[in-house]
Amino acid sequence: MLRGGGPRRGARSREEFGFEYDRTAEERGSEEEAERELRERRGRVERRVEPLSEESHGRFDEQWGEVERVFVDNPERSIEMADRTVSDVLAERNFVSDAGQSDEETEQSLAVMHPDVADDYREARRIRAEVVGRSAGGADEGPDEESTEELRQAIRKYRAVYEKLVH
Known part of the structure; x- marks a missing residue:
């Protein structure tokens, strides 16, 4: 069971991030690490991405x-x-x-x-x-x-x- 939310949280993250969640979990060796990395990455990207004129x-x-x-x-x-x-x-x-x-x-x-x-x-x-x-x-x-x-x-x-x- 994952800390901080259990299997349900992992399922939500898998749904939210799609195949990227599985790819990152495999690279990092842990679903918890994958979730942390993906959320941090999304925060960085969201702060800089802009809509087109x-x-x-x-x-x-x-x-x-x-x-x-x-x-x-x-x-x-x-x-x-x-x-x-x-x-x-x-x-x-x-x-x-x-x-x-x-x-x-x-x-x-x-x-x-x-x-x-x-x-x-x-x-x-x-x-x-x-x-x-x-x-x-x-x-x-x-x-x-x-x-x-x-x-x-x-x-x-x-x-x-x-x-x-x-x-």
Whole structure:
């Protein structure tokens, strides 16, 4: 039984933080430590995260529209644009605390505020890195059918994150 609230508290935290709770508990070796860390992290992130201005909403919606238009002819370029757009939104909303912040810290900040899309973000970035890495080592041909499907999945995942952060 966990101190300070017992199993019910752990269940509430698991519901509140989603898969991030289990991931952190496994890393820390304790549900109590995971809960403490996630609550502290959420407090830090909540103090600095800001909503987007109407102007920013419009600008990012235009950027996202371009991401989707480009996908038809150039899915690899589109995935890079999607990653950049989501990264720009994260930075503008202050999920990125400084230029030296690691990708993992950005993912953790997103996870405590929006656990429902944190895994989408991680998976989209993983797919992007994998497909871009393969194409960098290959010929100058476009992506194959399998890569295009992976990129389509990544775009969907980036879209879920984008929608959560912007709308």
